[in-house]
Amino acid sequence: MGESRQPHLVVFTGAGISAESGIQTFRASDGLWADHPVEEVATPGAWRRDPARVLRFYDARRDQVRRARPNPAHKALAALETQGFRVSIITQNIDDLHERAGSRRVLHLHGEVLKARSTVDPRLRYPLPRGGIRLGDVCDKGSQLRPDVVWFGEAVPLFADACELAAEADLLLVVGTSLAVMPAASLLEYAPFDAPCVLVDPEAEALAPPGVTRLSQPAGKGVPALVRHWRREGRLWVPETLLE
Structure with missing residues (x-):
């Protein structure tokens, strides 16, 4: 099966995922x-x-x-690639923890320290x-x-590339971000209208905009739980048992 036919998970990560690694x-x-x-x-x-x-x-x-070292959330996303999923990560973080965990497609919106x-x-x-x-x-x-x-007051050169990735998502997973930093927070608007969107964050209930599924857990717990479901089923979906 060609890569274009594989389920495409687009992941948008923020500071919360790196904080669990001590950053x-x-x-x-x-x-x-x-x-x-x-x-x-x-x-x-x-x-x-x-x-x-x-x-x-x-x-x-x-x-x-x-x-710092990659935490279970970073590792789970990297492991998903080995199961035949196409995983693209858009991160606001300037660290290299996604890459060190093994993720191969990482777009750094705000640069690399x-x-x-x-x-x-x-x-x-x-x-x-x-x-x-x-x-x-x-x-x-x-x-x-x-x-x-990318400093405050500077343009975000890779924002257009990130928008193109978001538009290809079969499911958009948002992890550890307040969705407050623009223009990055507007990425959700570029995802296909029928693509599910899940926010994993301890404050998800307060942060998630309408239409976004909330998973109020730390990244290191919520992301591996989702990935286990997807790897077992071989498809991207929102398991309701996690949302109770």
């Missing part, structure tokens, strides 16, 4: 923004004013990502297997390197 989130009461105001570390203006501070902030994020990119040519990207970025580190065109992340 500090931005919006929690004790999150990153509590100590680091966004305008001081994650905007083009912050970069112009104090690039050294921005680099230190992202070096610390990078160290945290390297220490384990990469650097040129400040004059965004096509020039460089992996950072170890260490960080220092002032004076330059790209092949001689320009200072910056974190390969």
Whole structure:
């Protein structure tokens, strides 16, 4: 059976899935923004004013990502690919936990913290297997390197690609996101009208818009439970027994 005929699960993940691996989130009461105001570390203006501070902030994020490990939610999504499902992941997260779990199709809407990119040519990207970025580190065109992340106030270059993926979904699974960050939150509008949409989050009852099935569980519990059903049945569906 060709890949185009396989059930296509499109997964949209946010900070909640990474939080279960120990990665500090931005919006929690004790999150990153509590100590680091966004305008001081994650905007083009912050970069112009104090690039050294921005680099230190992202070096610390990078160290945290390297220490983290994929959790059961990441692993379950990766395992689903081995069962003949087509799984595409759209993530707001800048870590590489999906890839380390084994997922092969991951689109990073907001960039990747384990990469650097040129400040004059965004096509020039460089992996950072170890260490960080220092002032004076330059790209092949001689320009200072910056974190390969999308800052507040910048365009989201891969948003159109993410919309195309969402439009191909047989089922859209949303995991660990408040659905508050735009334009990413509008991805749900691009899914086919007849494609089921499930939100897995401890606060799902409060977060899910009308028409979205709510599974009020942490990602590490809810996602593996769904995947077990799908692998056993060989199809994508919303098992009502999980929603009681």
